[in-house]
Amino acid sequence: MTNEEEFNDIPFIDQDMLGNFSSKVDLLVDYYGVCDQLSTAEQWKELGIPDVVFDIANGWIEGENLQGFEDIHSFWFRKNVTEMTKEEYDRTNPVYYVEKNDLEGLSTWIIHGDCDITVPYLQSSVLAEKLSEKNGAESVRYHLIPGMGHASDPLYSDALLGELDAFMQEKLKQ
Numbered sequence: 001m002t003n004e005e006e007f008n009d010i011p012f013i014d015q016d017m018l019g020n021f022s023s024k025v026d027l028l029v030d031y032y033g034v035c036d037q038l039s040t041a042e043q044w045k046e047l048g049i050p051d052v053v054f055d056i057a058n059g060w061i062e063g064e065n066l067q068g069f070e071d072i073h074s075f076w077f078r079k080n081v082t083e084m085t086k087e088e089y090d091r092t093n094p095v096y097y098v099e100k101n102d103l104e105g106l107s108t109w110i111i112h113g114d115c116d117i118t119v120p121y122l123q124s125s126v127l128a129e130k131l132s133e134k135n136g137a138e139s140v141r142y143h144l145i146p147g148m149g150h151a152s153d154p155l156y157s158d159a160l161l162g163e164l165d166a167f168m169q170e171k172l173k174q
Contacts, residue, residue, distance in 0.1 A: 028106060030127065031151075032116055034119045037077065057118045095127060110131075113152055124144070
């Protein structure tokens, strides 16, 4: 995750030859992505998963690995949560951009395992719901895969990648 000041002054190779081009996104692929970091504890409770599971899954982020940040959430944000403004926090949430922007024509593929102990699958459910409300259910494919955890190898199986390829081919031809 970066902020808008980083990398803006680094030119692309042959940037001067590009001319005008659109930044419109036609297709979004989301694998087990977090939307609202600070709602995860509430979602773990909703799913009946004790806080200790999150602590174990992120147990490697302690001591020196925290790199001076206050807690695990701050580590992932790369800024202490207590120092963030509401606007800074909101801008880390993809739903903020869904609500703010015209996403006409955007097709989305979302996949998440229902046994993910790093990011609650409800994060992807919320994103799928918001995108469906904005663009229609036909523009969103949400796959909740039973028995899969965070970054599980079967999420990258030939079968699922084949489905993703077919989805991309179908949506990008429109």
